[in-house]
Amino acid sequence: MMRRFDKQLAELGNMLLEMSALAERSISLAARALIKRDAGLAEEVIRIEEEVNLKEREVEALCLKLLLQQQPVAKDLRLISSVLKIITDLERIGDQAADISGIVIAMDGGVSAGQSDYIPQMGAAVIKMVSESMDAFVKKDAKLARAVIEYDDVVDGLFDSVKNDLIELIRADKANGGQAIDLLMAAKYFERIGDHACNIAEWVAYSVTGKRKGKKGK
Amino acid sequence: MNKFILEGVNLWYGDFQALKGIDMEIPANKITAFIGPSGCGKSTLIKSLNRMNDLIEGCKVSGNILLDGESINGDTDVNALRKRVGMVFQKPNPFPMSVFDNIAYGPRTHGVKSKLALGEIVERSLRDAAIWDEVKDRLKKSALGLSGGQQQRLCIARALSVQPDVLLMDEPTSALDPISTAKIEELVITLKKHYTIVIVTHNMQQATRISNRTGFFLLGELVEFGKTNKLFSLPKDKRTEDYITGRFG
16 A cells, blocks of 8 residues: 555655646747747746746645655655755746747737747757656656756757857848847747756756766766 | 774574674764664664663673773673663653752762762752753752653763763653653753763654764664764665655565
């Protein structure tokens, strides 16, 4: 028979996965909204952000309840404290997806001056990071978590490529400057989402191994 | 520096082997906690440290227990040993006599007769056990009138009265309410400056709060022994992990 505490931990895991699914969905929608200049999609992201915030409160409440009732030690303590940290990063990811959407809404309707093909790639890359850090959480796979952390270099590389593209866009016509700066900000938000995914992966690795290590062992 | 060194300690009660090849080093001026399920041998081991098991018929010990580098086995003067290694039990057990006489009992047994000297010892012991302010006006009254928590601190004061090196505590707070428990825990932490403390506890949180080292025992074996923080955050042995997280058995 499964102990009540084990059931509660399983429930906590499920709630975290629901929250991360919302966060991934909001990144994906924000990326599509930006590429298509679709204010409707952008509004959807802002609505999801509310849901992410609510989910954060729910997960946080369960973590605090378990700390109080079970006074966990060892792997249980590591799991619950990691979840408490992870939800902060997921919540920030929701905020940043909403910030990207805010840019899309502010751009509203203007003729697209151009794009950087690297922006959709950044979106895909950070979704992969969030999704794989959650896979690592479910499978208790520290190696996969470390791979997510290393993958952040790819996102940083893509950000530099976006920047170069946007410099070219301004060079072609100074009138593109405003849009280029908006796109650069959006790209920076994607890059920050990558950093949050790294944090999540670090906490997953800690939960599994008990060792706290940053990027490249720092 | 190590206070106790245990080398391959085995202990039998008749045919039943209660301790199996215990090797451990108990550091001086630190708090060492023993944890484990009932019947795992932790109380047996703590009692071996001042040879209280000698009193049990059919008890046989092999291996070596060194206190400050000297064996306490064989023809050791057991009274002298128990003066150096005091003990506090689960249930407070004051003698049915006054507060003063409870504390003075040990020193008197060891030959202290001067009233002045006894008075000083009683006050010092009660102060060290953080109970002086509560009993200084009732030294002549029966110790049995004190609350459970006060009685336990009185018993600690009684153990301190003969100036031991080591204090053994077998579940000293399991019969106490949370406030008395907190007082004893605070006290134990201050006492480690001058004493080496070994405590048996069923309260995992207590072990994490007060001890520097923890040993986990199972079926007479020392499964894991190490720094308390380490043992409770990242235990090495799966049996330790299963026990402390409540998944045992």
